[in-house]
Amino acid sequence: MLSLRSHIRNHIWTNVGNGKTTFVWFDKWDEVCPLFSILTPRIIANVGFSLETKLCDVRDRDGWRWPLMWSNRFPMLGLLSDFNLDDATHDKLVWKSRLGNIIEFGTASVWDDIRVTQPEIQWSNLIWFPQAIPRHSFIMWLIIHKKLKTQDVMCKWNTSGNANFNLMCCSLCSSGPDSHEHLFFECGYASRVWDGVKAKADMRAISNRWSDIFGHLTGVVNSKKAMHVISRLVVSASAYFIWNERNRRLFTRKRREHDQLVNVILSTVRLKLQSMKFKQSIHSDRILQEWTLPRGIIVADDDYG
Numbered sequence: 333m334l335s336l337r338s339h340i341r342n343h344i345w346t347n348v349g350n351g352k353t354t355f356v357w358f359d360k361w362d363e364v365c366p367l368f369s370i371l372t373p374r375i376i377a378n379v380g381f382s383l384e385t386k387l388c389d390v391r392d393r394d395g396w397r398w399p400l401m402w403s404n405r406f407p408m409l410g411l412l413s414d415f416n417l418d419d420a421t422h423d424k425l426v427w428k429s430r431l432g433n434i435i436e437f438g439t440a441s442v443w444d445d446i447r448v449t450q451p452e453i454q455w456s457n458l459i460w461f462p463q464a465i466p467r468h469s470f471i472m473w474l475i476i477h478k479k480l481k482t483q484d485v486m487c488k489w490n491t492s493g494n495a496n497f498n499l500m501c502c503s504l505c506s507s508g509p510d511s512h513e514h515l516f517f518e519c520g521y522a523s524r525v526w527d528g529v530k531a532k533a534d535m536r537a538i539s540n541r542w543s544d545i546f547g548h549l550t551g552v553v554n555s556k557k558a559m560h561v562i563s564r565l566v567v568s569a570s571a572y573f574i575w576n577e578r579n580r581r582l583f584t585r586k587r588r589e590h591d592q593l594v595n596v597i598l599s600t601v602r603l604k605l606q607s608m609k610f611k612q613s614i615h616s617d618r619i620l621q622e623w624t625l626p627r628g629i630i631v632a633d634d635d636y637g
């Protein structure tokens with residue numbers, strides 16, 4: 333908690349009332365404050381003030397009680413806001429937002445002010461959407477950041493030179509490199525899997541290159557149309573099960589043929605679709621037919637729930 337002090341210090345301000353509880357040197361009661369940044373303890377003590385001096389102690393009805401010698405030495409003291417010693421209200425600590433507004437103190441507003449903000453990622457809805465399957469989304473996120481532990485990535489980590497990663501090729505086709513670009517979905521095996529599912533997601537015209545697939549999905553990233561939601565589910569499921577199959581072959585003797593993987597992907601997506609609701613549209617019948625779904629999942633409102 334103490335390490336957060338530097339982050340929150342500039343946000344905690346004092347709304348000055350009668351000045352009786354505000355520490356004049358340390359509290360932030362004016363833009364110039366804290367005065368401790370310009371006045372050392374020695375300077376403060378030399379003129380008879382103490383470190384515990386309150387705001388009401390450096391002010392009387394005629395004005396500030398700063399020593400005369402400070403007026404030339406610390407001209408910024410002349411910029412300090414005035415306050416009324418006879419004010420009936422007490423000093424109060426308040427939160428000042430990063431935009432400089434006094435706002436209601438709350439964990440949400442405080443977090444918003446102290447967190448490091450980044451520009452919004454345009455494709456975030458492509459992998460994190462209400463109908464997404466979390467474990468598939470996580471793999472998609474890793475693929476987009478090229479963070480899966482493929483052999484080409486591992487090779488970059490291996491600085492000792494002891495392991496020969498050149499000997500390790502794709503466990504799916506035994507010929508291409510074990511890399512993100514190859515696995516999704518330029519590999520001969522992955523390509524056959526993709527060809528087996530893409531028609532169901534209305535992506536017949538999309539090639540098996542990841543850049544083309546990603547480009548298509550980002551083009552409809554905010555669409556709530558049923559077919560666009562399906563395309564996100566199908567691509568995520570394909571990527572997940574191909575990565576899963578790659579690992580099975582690499583670490584066990586188990587293997588599935590490409591048509592078996594197609595069936596696993598389609599049945600997984602179909603199961604998900606059965607739990608959703610679709611808005612009635614001109615494409616509804618085609619989607620029901622394509623995925624052999626019950627008519628009960630079509631609803632009149634636009635909630636895909």
Ligand SMILES: [Zn+2]
Nearest residue numbers: 502505508519
């Ligand atoms: Zn391959």
